[in-house]
Amino acid sequence: MKRRNLLKSMMLAATASTVIGFSSLSALAANETLKIGFVGVTSGPAAAWGISNVRSMQARAEWINEIGGVKIGAKTYNVDIVTFDDQKDPKRAIAGMEKMAQEGIHYVVGPNVDDGAAAVRPVAEQNGIMYFPYAFPKSLYKAPASNAVLGMVANYQSGPAIYKYLKDTKGVKKVAFVAANESDPLSQRDGGVAAAKALGLEVVSGNITYQVDTTDFTPVITPIIRLQPDLLVLSGVAPANAPQLIRSARELGYQGLISTETAQDATVLKEGAGELANGFISVGGASTPEIASDAMKEFVTRYTKMFGEYNDESNTKVYALEYILETLKANPAAMSDVKAFQKTMDTFEAPNPYMKGDAKLKYVGMTSFGQKRQVAVPLVVNVYKDGKFDTLFVAAVD
Amino acid sequence: MEQIIANGLYLGSQYALIALGLTLIFALMNVLNFAHGQMYVLGGFVTYTVYAQLGLPFIVGLLASATTLAVVGALIEKFLFRPVIRKSHREESTMLLAAGIAFFLDAVILLVFGEKQRGVPKIVNGVLNWDFRIIMPYDRILICVLTIFFIAAFIGYMQYSKTGRAMRALAQDKVAAQLMGVNVARYSMIGFALGAMLAGLVGGLLVSITGVNLGMGGPTSIKAFMMVMIGGAGVISGAIAGGLILGMLESVGLSVLSQYGDITYLLIFVSLIIFLAIRPQGLMGKPWG
Structure with missing residues (x-):
């Protein structure tokens, strides 16, 4: 009797584990993968610019995946960040963008510098890739250029x-x-x-x-x-x-x-110049304690937990991925059609999760570029004081 | 003018110490150590960790940098360069190995210390201001003095110690030194460790002035090669002369030519090309190697 009971229990346990196993597998399998690329500098003296990009994207992607993925149209996707270090070399930036094209990626964040962003333009336009550089040449964003979206304030x-x-x-x-x-x-x-x-x-x-x-x-x-x-x-x-x-x-x-x-890093300034850096004015990450929402605070916490140390620049760098995902949500046809994405950009508006109040995510740039080819992020000007940045003023770009 | 000379001397002394390690390794093993800059960076990060992170005295950081790099150098020589030199007579084998080590150290440094610029608290506060003719922070003066002290100590060691004499003999004629009973393998390892130690030491010294970041390795190696080429490869006095000349040229160029944009290094490179065309062995090198 005892033996029969034991066998029964074992069979029940095995069935239960199989069911649980299959259900978790099917939950995982339910989500397709949405690949978003990064091509930028993650080594050398300017590495901090690109690494803050990559880490922002990775922290945000992990967060999204943890809460079940992102729903675009009828499907839910897990976000996968594909990265490429261009070493601030335009030739490598081109190779990076070609790699993204080969992987079928249509949305790429970066490059971080002017010559890299200019170099990848033909590859991006020929292969239907929208890219979000942190580079300032107006020719990248003015017509006939079409596929670049400035990821910060110029x-x-x-x-x-x-x-x-x-x-x-x-x-x-x-x-x-x-x-x-x-x-x-x-x-x-x-x-x-x-x-x-x-x-x-x-x-x-x-x-x-x-x-x-x-x-x-x-x-x-x-x-x-x-x-x-x-x-x-x-x-x-x-x-x-x-x-x-x-x-x-x-x-x-x-x-x-x-x-x-x-943008600068308060820890780097503190270590490298100490109190001599007091009064140094720089453009900060697009958030200050006064305007940061709970989502921004959670992002900072997650980023810090993941990478050990936060980078103030990531307050800006977190936006590009958010814009890509929210625009795709607004028009699922843009998943594989960047023309649809570009069309949506003209009218796109969504709540800005990283700012308090009723701030919106929207594309701007009409004044500077004659078309909406810039993400709207707050222009935060900081002054460094004793190891941290204080906000000098906040402005907006149209 | 006084400021330009002071800047030049300061730059020159640190450059000379960087070049010394590189030229020592070249003299002993005929190896172009492309990883010299990365060793310098590693030395900087070790001092940063000990002094800024652990809060121990700066001198402990320097000792830690010197010791760490000496050990790293000895291991690299014993387990990487020695087998390659034994198996291959082609010079490019060691060059490729050195380049590989440079990339490897870059990757290790990125993993362990991260990508950010790092700096340490000033070791001495205050600035010397001589009637606005020479303005020099005391920490730079201290580093300059320490650098000159280390250069002098290195020369003394090479000149008067048994190990130094053995290494000089090895540099002059490996076969003759071997016949005279010099243990080539042992002194090659000591020489490589000493060269790496100098790179670590100068990295540790300069972290207090320039800070340190991952990207410094490659440019540091290039500058060190320039100094060695100016002075003559494998010659200790040549490395010192090369360092001082480069430091002085940089200081004069950046001050006098500043209004014409960044042409200082352009002129330095042009001058170096012409100089090497006339005297390929450098100032103090021998044409026969």
Whole structure:
């Protein structure tokens, strides 16, 4: 009797486990996979830009998958992030975009820099790929260009706002620019010089540059300090270089303001320049404690748990994936048809999960590009103080 | 002008210490160590971890960097370069191995220390301001003095210690040194460890000034090769001269030519090409190797 009972129990247990096993398998199998690509820089001095992208996407994708996936049309998908490190090399960026095309991916985040974003344009347009670069050349977003969507606020949108603010509130009159000798920083410097002149500021130095691999900036900064500008602009400065430039300038006795239009990392500034970085003005991630929603706070928590350390830039970088998914939800036909995606962009609007209140996700860029080829993220300008960023002002781009 | 000279001396001394390790390895083993820059970066991260993360004194961080890199260097020589040199007489084999080690160290550093720029608290506060003619933070002065001290200690060690004499003999003529009883395998390993240790030491020193990040390795190796080429490959005094010349050229160029954009390195490279066309063995190298 006992033996029969034992056999019964074993059979029941086996059946139960089989049922549970099959049901979990079928739940997993129910979700198809939606591949979203990333092509950008995840190694070298500018690695922080690309890695904050990848990690934002991975953290968000894991979160989505954990809660059952994303429903687009009649199907629910798990999000899979396919990454490619272009090492800030346009040739590798092209190879990366070709890889995305071979994998049948239609939506890619990146590249992170101007020449990479320009290089991948033909591949993206020929293969029906919408891509979200963090690069500023207007030609990428103006017609006849069609497939690139700027993933952040451009320097020619943030620069004038910062200079005007500093002119009005801090009495800045003389400006000097310093940039790395490569395409992004140089084009940002040129844009900055033009914006400063348009505001009536005197540009006392606009052509001093440094090698990308410079580690000691004192010789670079010395001639600029002698000109005693009110504002020193570090055009397009990589997070790795900003603390060293600030430190060199301050140690040489520079007392004026220092700013940049690129996003920076508070920990890197703290470690590299300490209190010498106090007062440094930069464009921050698109969130501040005042505007961050609970979803943004949860994203930060998940990201930190996943990768050990948060990057303020990810407040901006989390948006691209959200825009892609929400636009696909708005028009499921865009899953494999980027023309449908582009059509939807003109009228698309969805609640912004990362901001308090009734903020919307929508495409902008009419003023700068003549067509909606930019994601709307808040322009947050920060000032660094004792290891963290304080919000200087928040603005919007149309 | 005083500021330009001070900047040049500071840059030159640190460059010289970087180049010393590279030229030592080349002299002993005829190996172009493309991973030298990555070893420098690893040294920087070790000091960062010990000094900034664990809160131990800076000198402990430096010692940890030197020891770690010496061990890493010895292991690399024993288990990677030695078998390759024994089996292959083609120079490109060791070059490829060195390049492979560079990529490997890059990957390890990314995994262990992450992608971000790292820096440490200032080791000395304050700035020397001599009537605005020379402005130099005290920590730079200290690092410059320490660098010169390490260079002097290295020269003394190579000149007067038994190990140093053995390594110099090995560098001059491997066969003759072997016939005189010098253990080639042992001193090659010590030499490689010493070269790697110097890279780690300078990485540890400079993390207090420039910080450290993953991307610094490649450019550091390129600069070190330039210094060695200027001074003469495999010659210790040549590496020091190469470092000082490069540091001074950089300082003068960045100050005097700043208004013309970033042409300093363009001119340095053009000058180097012309110089090598005239004197391919460098300032102090011998034409026969």
